[in-house]
Amino acid sequence: MNDAATMTGAQKVALVLMNLERDQAAALLKEFSETEAEEIAAEIIRLQRVDLDAADHAIAEFHELAMRGRLAARGGLDVAEGLLESSFGSERATGVMNRVASSLAGRSFEFLDAAEPAQVISLLEAEMAETVALVLTHLRTPQASNILAALPDVRRADVAECIAGLSSATPAAVAIVSQVLKSRAASMISPRSAAEVTGGVQPLVDIINRAPVATEKAVLEALEQRNPELAAEVRSRLLTFTDLVRFEDRDVQLIVRGIDMGVLALALRGAPAAVEEKIRANLSERNRELLNSEVELLGQVRVSQVEEARSELVRTIRELAEEGRITVQRGDADEFVS
Numbered sequence: 571m572n573d574a575a576t577m578t579g580a581q582k583v584a585l586v587l588m589n590l591e592r593d594q595a596a597a598l599l600k601e602f603s604e605t606e607a608e609e610i611a612a613e614i615i616r617l618q619r620v621d622l623d624a625a626d627h628a629i630a631e632f633h634e635l636a637m638r639g640r641l642a643a644r645g646g647l648d649v650a651e652g653l654l655e656s657s658f659g660s661e662r663a664t665g666v667m668n669r670v671a672s673s674l675a676g677r678s679f680e681f682l683d684a685a686e687p688a689q690v691i692s693l694l695e696a697e698m699a700e701t702v703a704l705v706l707t708h709l710r711t712p713q714a715s716n717i718l719a720a721l722p723d724v725r726r727a728d729v730a731e732c733i734a735g736l737s738s739a740t741p742a743a744v745a746i747v748s749q750v751l752k753s754r755a756a757s758m759i760s761p762r763s764a765a766e767v768t769g770g771v772q773p774l775v776d777i778i779n780r781a782p783v784a785t786e787k788a789v790l791e792a793l794e795q796r797n798p799e800l801a802a803e804v805r806s807r808l809l810t811f812t813d814l815v816r817f818e819d820r821d822v823q824l825i826v827r828g829i830d831m832g833v834l835a836l837a838l839r840g841a842p843a844a845v846e847e848k849i850r851a852n853l854s855e856r857n858r859e860l861l862n863s864e865v866e867l868l869g870q871v872r873v874s875q876v877e878e879a880r881s882e883l884v885r886t887i888r889e890l891a892e893e894g895r896i897t898v899q900r901g902d903a904d905e906f907v908s
Contacts, residue, residue, distance in 0.1 A: 587599060718781060831860040835864035
């Protein structure tokens with residue numbers, strides 16, 4: 571823990587909030603933007619329990635709190651989640667916490683940011699599938715997807731199953747793995763300026779959602795043979811093209827805004843009527859005309875072309891959801907399957 575002279579503003583605010591009652595802390599946190607709240611929440615998680623003297627130094631800067639006395643400061647994940655939920659509501663708090671967790675989780679393996687998938691695979695070649703899974707859950711999702719896609723089939727299935735089965739890893743364990751790999755990577759990867767991670771089915775789903783269609787199919791087929799229940803759960807969480815019908819009109823408009831009409835025409839080939847109606851209803855008259863023209867020009871197309879076009883829309887949905895610009899709403903996945 572830094573001393574009072576070197577503490578950042580976010581650290582000082584975190585210490586003050588940790589000393590307040592939940593309702594008071596939540597009211598104060600509401601005065602910050604979501605970006606500022608993310609930074610403060612990250613500091614609360616890092617601080618856990620802190621020295622009372624450090625807390626006193628921070629509180630002393632807030633004159634109106636000077637008479638509160640010496641309260642035991644306590645941080646951690648639960649405290650951060652509770653404050654965010656009280657301040658922003660459960661839905662927005664979940665989004666903020668996801669971004670905080672993602673930010674904290676990746677720092678132990680930042681030295682891999684500059685690495686190509688082949689370099690990471692070579693680095694992890696002798697490691698157990700569990701270790702590879704741990705590393706992938708710490709990396710940025712697009713990078714993890716590329717690495718998963720480049721793994722040999724059997725190895726990829728092993729790693730996918732391990733990602734889904736990961737529980738929490740202690741910061742100490744993550745630090746050990748990180749240091750060993752960092753020293754080994756020094757000769758092949760140019761280091762960049764240099765947490766706890768929770769695995770499970772959702773990190774695997776996030777990675778697969780960003781992976782190429784062929785990788786998604788290969789992973790799911792392999793999991794189906796090894797663990798049908800896990801495969802079914804992953805499938806139920808994966809974003810699909812038919813999920814478009816579950817979005818508000820304004821979200822659909824945002825999703826299709828940057829999609830080429832030729833790609834959209836391919837994606838609609840053989841699509842359920844409800845999906846096509848949803849998309850067409852949210853296009854401008856001009857774009858509907860362009861779409862009709864593209865549909866008329868389409869001849870016989872391969873299934874793989876249709877799948878890739880739909881995958882592009884799914885990737886767009888995922889990116890917009892991660893940015894918080896749209897909200898993914900899930901329901902009965904079988905309702906619109908043709």
